Amino acid sequence: MKSDNIAMEDLPDSKYLKQRRLLTPLMSKKVPPIPSEDERKAYGEYHTNPISRMMFWWLNPILKVGYRRTLTENDLFYLEDRQRTETLYEIFRGYLDEEIARAWKKFQESSDDPREFKLPIYIIPLCLFKTMKWEYSRGILQKILGDCASATTPLLQKKLINFVQVKTFSNVGNTGQGVGYAIGVCLMIFFQVLMLTHAFHNFQISGAKAKAVLTRLLLDKSLTVDARGNHYFPASKIQSMISTDLNRIDLAVGFAPVGFVTIFPIIICIALLIWNVGVSALVGIGVFIANIFVLGLLVSSLMLYREKAMVFTDKRVNLVKELLKNFKMIKFYSWENSYQDRIENARNNEMKYILRLQLLRNFVFSLAFAMPVLASMATFCTAFKITDGKSAASVFSSLSLFEVLSLQFILAPFSLNSTVDMMVSVKKINQFLQHKDTNPNEFSVEKFSDSTLAIKVDNASFEWDTFEDEEKDYEEEAKTKDNIEDEDHNCATETIKGKITVDYKSDSDSISSTLTKGVKTAFPGLNNINLEIAKGEFIVVTGAIGSGKSSLLQAISGLMKRTSGEVYVDGDLLLCGYPWVQNSTIRENILFGLPFNKERYDQVVYSCSLQSDFDQFQGGDMTEVGERGITLSGGQKARINLARSVYADKDIILLDDVLSAVDAKVGKHIVNTCILGLLGGKTRIMATHQLSLIDSADRMVFLNGDGTIDFGTIPELRKRNQKLIELLQHQRDPGQDKEDLSNDLDIQGSTDEGQQIEHADEHKEIVKIIGDEEKAVNALSFQVYYNYCKLAFGKLGYISMLVFIIVSSLETFTQIFTNTWLSFWIEDKFVSRSKNFYMGIYIMFAFLYAIMLCFFLFLLGYFCVKAAERLNIKASRKILHVPMSFIDISPIGRVLNRFTKDTDVLDNELLEQLIQFLSPLFNCF
Structure with a gap:
């Protein structure tokens, strides 16, 4: 359906569409042509000079084309063998089988019951790391170098501030020395940005590869898993894992290392803080450590809320898929309201836990964002209490160090949150992988050679697997069911003999x-079957x-489980x-x-x-x-x-x-x-x-x-x-x-139906029924943002928005004025006031900032969750009342993706992006 507000593109009808951008009037009106398949280029990172690779200039050609017109498949790079999923999967599969065998051997040393075996949660992340160890390790090294450059930059800043102070008041010092300090600070910042950019590029590429490899793993397992596994993991749940859980793993692969390499800049910052302000810095460092313990205590709660939310997420996705598959019947019997109630009930239960999760997550974020202010408050109050004061160079370079520390602790919750989501998703994938594969001996058909017989069934009995109608908690099921065989742990079934x-x-x-499929049935199975068919x-x-x-x-x-006998086919x-x-x-x-x-x-x-x-x-x-x-x-x-x-x-x-x-x-x-x-x-x-x-x-x-x-x-x-x-x-x-x-079916009757053999035309044009998926062109209109805000703020509308703006403004004001008041204190702006006056005001603004920040993030989290909830419910109501023709020409996967991947973005990712966007935005004002 084409929106009135967004220019859309249908590629088969219009090969491409011009983009309307800010600088479009200044550029040539000639639109770059679409290259042929032979003209496509390999992924440019590995085929360019070092300078171009360092500065990402190899992306410029495709960026220029994308700025002037919509990109097509032929505009993109083609993948070489080392980047293809088939190659990566073979490597990953080898590591996975090796780790499973090692875990099984270790398990056998402590237990003899194979039903108690569980795949260790670390196996999949470890195998992913081994598969992409070079680029991932390179990214980690680049992250460490970038963080170290960020931590040591305040050294040059301190020198620069000292030079400016001396030059201003005594006009002593060589100007070239100051210029050197300034250039040094710029170069350090450039090096820091360069390293961090390359680090996150490597992390994101690794995340995309991890998602591709795990998608192949789940698809392969779904084709070989036994009936019990398919009963507890139907197609809808596997689709949910691929569209939602793998997306979280993709995100976590990019963010997880951020939290693990913070030790290096933290050590540097602590050492420089002690050098700058003495032992008083230990008080501020103590505040950081206390916050770390609080964050650690909240991890289990984050995992608990995520797991509970995922139960209702799977239920909602199953209902939507059931709706789409049986849409005609639902329309025929007018069951729209019934399904609407079921979907909304599942969505409301899901959002209860997501709201708790987001509020708790935002509390973690508020602690991380407020940490530098609270730590610097504790440090400077102690320093000024012990001594008469510190120089502006020491104070403001220490503030920079606290900012560096805060950056590490701000990124740490993102890393922690994404890691928690990844482990929950990995746990779910492990539950699926633990199910046995179909036993080829129970479903095999033996090849034989006979001059007269085509099929021989020798005293064979067959049965269908049966299970309970209600799915039990999987954790209990895993302990009592056969999860893995003694002989085979490689998740891949042997090839069935015969073609x-x-x-x-x-x-x-x-x-x-x-x-x-294994479901309850009254059919008893087939017993003692003997057949010889010529x-x-x-x-x-x-x-x-x-x-x-x-x-x-x-x-x-x-295709039916054989319990005894043999089946032969020639x-x-x-x-x-x-x-x-x-x-x-x-x-x-x-x-x-x-x-x-x-x-x-x-x-x-x-x-x-x-x-x-x-x-x-x-x-x-x-x-x-x-x-x-x-x-x-x-x-x-x-x-x-x-x-x-x-x-x-x-x-x-x-x-x-x-x-x-x-x-x-x-x-x-x-x-x-x-x-x-x-x-x-x-x-x-x-x-x-x-x-x-x-x-x-x-x-x-x-x-x-x-x-x-x-x-x-x-x-x-x-x-x-x-x-x-x-x-x-x-x-x-x-x-x-x-x-x-x-x-009725007289085989001796005439076969003439008035039909004649008509020869097929080998070059007919295809008459399409299903339309290609549309793509958005140009920037989103203001109406899209306005509609999202209306859903977020609800019935109170402008009142809610006004409260949010006021809280955001107060949060920004208290943050800025805290540092401003610190400068007043250093220069003793109000001469008649005592040290305790400055200290009291400074402490007040520091705590006010922490409180307003927490309130701001709570409001933002609440509004985002409500917008996601209302948008999804509106979408489900809309899909329930569209005409049957829309479902007929829309693939289920395309529609279902709006209720899985896109909904997950609204529920989880969008809030984090808004935090990163709005915080610096309000600081600009």
Whole structure:
């Protein structure tokens, strides 16, 4: 949806859009062209001269282009092998397996119960550091050098102030010496900024790589985790971890080192403070140490609130995903208000803990920001009490040292907070990784070679895993469930023997028949199954509803847990089950990555009765089906799914009720031309309720409903299986004779539906349904900020804003006047006043600053949390009442991202950014 306030861009329609910036009128009107794929350049940092690398000049070309027009993918650098996720993941995976093996060996020395094993929380951060140790270590070294330069700069400042004092009052000293001091201060500041800039650049690059590597780790684990793991970590929770938790780890990788390298500038500052003001500096240092202990005590509370908030965050995300997946049904039954109440209830519970977390975090920030003022107050009051006074050079250079110390302690809470968030996220990831992988021996299908048999099932039994409906606390579950195997701890399952293609996918977490789902079911499983199916046979599988027809096909495919016996397959096998389609063109759905063979493609389209459907679409088979196949009917999805399976040309094809969504006429055409025609030489096993098909089958499998089967020819089963006889009698319409029933899908009937094979055009244009994601162009309008402030300040509006401005002004005034009063004290501005007068006023303003700062941060935190809460609720109400057409053309991932990643930015990151922006802004005024 395009906003009225923000210029938006749709890249396919407009290749790029001019940017309107402050200096745009002074620049050439010629817009830089978009480079071709061959003209893209490698990441410039490693291919430039030292000066350019030091000053980041290698970024200038892309910055110039981005200033004049919107950037496209071809404008960006391409990644070399050493920067690619595949390369980094292989390195990380090696370290991870090594550390897990070491932790397991250490655990075995103290315990014999593998169920008690837990992945140490330090393993993932340690492996990430080993993976990126060079650039990360370089960043740490640069941070240390920058901080040391910042800590030693007051030395030159003291010399410069002394020189100015002497030169002013006695006109003694060489001017060149003073200029040298001034240049030295400038160079030290330049070196400090240069080192810190490069340090944070390395940290942020490392964070981005860590996020990419962990995304791959979670995706790989989600494909191999066992049914229990998938029950407690469904797709929505994994998506939440990828979009939210990994983002926090990315942020923490950049901020965590800041808190750990502060020891170096702190030692330098303490030494220089003692040299400047003597032992009185120890009093101020004591204030810093006391604050450190307070910060340490608050860490556990921060982690507790974060963990509690994440429980409701996951619940809210699950509800939103459930809403988006079942939007049509919710609209049909008018359940919008019910879902709105559930989502808002989860959001309100989530925000209770986030508010507490933010207020506690801001209290930590207020202590860090007020620390230099309180420490300098304690130091100078002690110094002036012990001695008659100190020089301006000593006092103000000491103030600079306290500012350096304060900077370290201001960054320390950010580092501490991000580290806490990272450890909570790592703990959650560890819980997921601790689940066992699918045991390949329970789901394997053995390859064998036989001249006559295609499939052999030898006395095999199968079952679905079952779990409690209500999820228990994971910490208790982890102690009682099998979390790791004795033999294998590498999170990667062995390759299933034999080449088996599975065309059975579902976009719903609730589909109980997939490999990775374990839910309560009344189905008892399959017991003592014995089957021998010859090559080229057509087998019909039937039985009462719920007797296990689909389960039998999945058991043969290796998708159902096998408890005993063996399954053997000779040839490549494909299961055609749930009518899943991907968000692509119809042709790409049928080809599914295989090369386009025009002759075979035309045969498949005709045999699956799709040509008449193609004629209905403007783009024919090059029409996009949309997400979840919104442009297709149920029958069209089923036939496209069948066409994909037929085009794959496998030796064995399992068809799971593929005719259920088509009418009798189309079904007859598919049976005659596809199943009995184009697939005539293949081994076919078809599960169906269409009992009229059994006479066309070579043999039949009948499921008795108790987990057993009856296998044989149709005449044999009709004689000996009473349940089959009853089913045939039950499903026969009383007013319909045998001939009418068999004519529904008469295999001897005509196959002419008025269709003819039409040759596919290989160069058709794609007709798009799903729009590309829009991008903001130019700066945000004032209306965006105004609307955010309205949400933040709520009903009181201007009154709340006025209170906030007054508190902010008082906080800034007390901070500035504290130092101003200190200068009055040093120069004894009010001669008639005693030392205690100056000291009392100084102490009063110092404490007033600390109080107003705490009040300012509390108000800012409260307003930001309320804005985030109201904005998210407005978004959820909006999405509940949009027309169905909006959901049809909007990918779920794009919409869901607004309720995961973007909401997390509003809840957590935006407040920290506002603190860093508003504090210096108010100081300017």
